[in-house]
Amino acid sequence: MTTLADMLREFRKSAAKAWRRNPIIRIGTIIFVVVLLVAVLAPYISQHDPLKMNPLNRLKGPSRANWFGTDELGRDVFSRVVFGARTSLQVGLSVVFLTILMGAIIGLLAGFFKKLDGPIMRIMDGFLAMPSELVAISLMASLGPSVNNVILALSIAHVPRMARLLRSSVLVVREMNYVEAAEALGVPVPRVLLKHVLPNCLSPLIVQATSTFAFAVLSEASLSFLGVGLPPYVPSWGTILSGGRQFMMQAPWITMFPGMSIILTVLSLNLLGDGLRDLLDPKLRKIAS
Secondary structure (H helix, E strand, C coil): CCCHHHHHHHHHHHHHHHHHHCHHHHHHHHHHHHHHHHHHCHHHHCCCCCCCCCHHHCCCCCCCCCCCCECCCCCEHHHHHHHHHHHHHHHHHHHHHHHHHHHHHHHHHHHHCHHHHHHHHHHHHHHHCCCHHHHHHHHHHHHCCCHHHHHHHHHHHHHHHHHHHHHHHHHHHCCCHHHHHHHHCCCCHHHHHHHHHHHHHHHHHHHHHHHHHHHHHHHHHHHHHHCCCCCCCCCCHHHHHHHHHHHCCCCCHHHHHHHHHHHHHHHHHHHHHHHHHHHHCHHHHHHHC
């Protein structure tokens, strides 16, 4: 049986070795850390108030005063992109947290209790039959535009995949000898789930979390671009793209910089996911070593 503490110690050793040997993990980590630092330090590195409008200075190209130019309302694009990183990462992290929490609960119940497996998975299949973006749009149409509603809608849309992934791992782990021994000894079911089952199902969950993070950033931008996500005044990469789409020929910088930010963030998360998959999969780890 592998405990959570043992997994963390093994993960730290493997991560240090992978950082030295695997350039994919290094590149993905460096890019994501830079984006994260930009989001955290947004108030200190931005030149202007991202909400301050100056109609006399609208659609100005990049300059010393406005590094990324100005948008259709005269707002500084650099400041909006920097604060947009904070909004987009906040949405992404929150969606990952809620998705893992809800997906873990549903996946554990469905995978461990055979009587609950059928009903729960049929509900999840119903959600999976619809595209996650369509589910999110439908929820946002009824909830209304706000940061919290976007987080809730995207979390609900991505929970079925996380739940199905964890359920497949639980189906294998629950047949292990140490789980059967714990049940035979009368260990309470919640303790069996949290101490013996969940720690041995975390590897695919961690890898899926990076993919969910990337999808959340893209989905938030898509919803805001379509006008059903965040309110227009909230600086996010999606709202910047939505506001600048009418001026792509006249002022391409409005959409170019937030678009590049989305590409770099999603690229870094995909690289991290590939690196973590190689790190946490025993077969791939043996090949790499």
